[in-house]
Amino acid sequence: MNKAELVAEIQKSLGKDTSKAAAERSLEAVLEGVKKGIKKDKNVQLIGFGTFSVTKRAARDGVNPQTGEKIKIKASKSVKFKAGAGLKATL
Numbered sequence: 001m002n003k004a005e006l007v008a009e010i011q012k013s014l015g016k017d018t019s020k021a022a023a024e025r026s027l028e029a030v031l032e033g034v035k036k037g038i039k040k041d042k043n044v045q046l047i048g049f050g051t052f053s054v055t056k057r058a059a060r061d062g063v064n065p066q067t068g069e070k071i072k073i074k075a076s077k078s079v080k081f082k083a084g085a086g087l088k089a090t091l
């Protein structure tokens with residue numbers, strides 16, 4: 001499912017009187033809320049759905065697959081998602 005299909009599903013879920021633009025704004029508001037929550041609290045938990053959290057990756061050595069040259073990979077942060085029990089149950 002891509003973003004356009006998700007917007008259509010949100011529109012259908014909210015009823016026929018909801019416009020596609022309103023459904024898209026709703027999705028954008030949720031995504032912005034998740035981004036702000038991760039940036040501020042380093043963790044966003046949606047009971048029954050899952051948890052988004054920030055993880056740290058240590059610096060490490062790597063290999064350029066095209067040249068075989070050894071390279072240094074800098075430390076970085078990433079977002080991790082752990083599915084909740086409600087989401088797992090739907091699978």
